[in-house]
Amino acid sequence: MSLLHSIAGAALLGAFSLPAAAQPTYDGYLCCNVRSDGSWISDSNYAESGKRVIPVGTPTRVTGYGRSRVQVEINGAKQAIGNDYSRDLDLGTFAKRWVVTEDPSAKIAKFPPKIRDAIKSARITKGMTREQVAMAVGYPISSENPNLDAPTWRMWLGSFSEFQVQFDRSGRVSEVTTDPQTRNLVVMD
Structure with missing residues (x-):
């Protein structure tokens, strides 16, 4: 099953998802090249001034969930991946989109x-x-x-x-x- 189909299936289950506080924490890898200002990664992934690219496959730990964000630790630094424009996805599905369990x-x-x-x-x-x-x-x-x-x-x-x-x-x-x-x-x- 492809990564895209796995995510689509998970989105269908979104109606039965857990509240943010009950979502699981896990170790994984960044699905994609993401842009960060050092503390925030947005799902828009804009290449604004001062942002650096964190490469696809970087080990990442999902440590928690907040309002429209997934809290992660990347290379020992705390960051948040913001669900700024994909709010139709519940946070569990959103987290699994950006932090995958199989190293790409x-x-x-x-x-x-x-x-x-x-x-x-x-x-x-x-x-x-x-x-x-x-x-x-x-x-x-x-x-x-x-x-x-x-x-x-x-x-x-x-x-x-x-x-x-x-x-x-x-x-x-x-x-x-x-x-x-x-x-x-x-x-x-």
């Missing part, structure tokens, strides 16, 4: 070199699967992308830097549509 590094090692390079540089390249795009730049916010199997993902690099990732019928990136400046920052040709 082994899977990434099997990808073609161009795909590995794109993921490492937090960029998108033609031919990537949805899972590979998520590893590279994070998940699209669910308020704008309720269906991860949709042919287009609407995403943002910043408040005014939207990009759209188009997938072909086989589920691979066929095009990224955006302005030239954003394209230079998110696309690896």
Whole structure:
């Protein structure tokens, strides 16, 4: 079962989810490259000034839950992953989207070199699967992308830097549509 299908199944169970205080803590790995200011990671994953990328596969411990946030520990530092724009997902499902129990590094090692390079540089390249795009730049916010199997993902690099990732019928990136400046920052040709 793919990562995306596991998450979709977990979302269906959201109606039967536990309250935030009863959600489990666990050890895992970052699903994706995430951007942090040192204490906060937003599900929008904006590349704002002062934010650094924490790489996909970084060991992460889910330590608790708060109002619209999952508290984590990454490299010994406490942070919060904010459910800012995906509030249709309960916190347990949201946590499992961003902190996975299987290290993605082994899977990434099997990808073609161009795909590995794109993921490492937090960029998108033609031919990537949805899972590979998520590893590279994070998940699209669910308020704008309720269906991860949709042919287009609407995403943002910043408040005014939207990009759209188009997938072909086989589920691979066929095009990224955006302005030239954003394209230079998110696309690896």
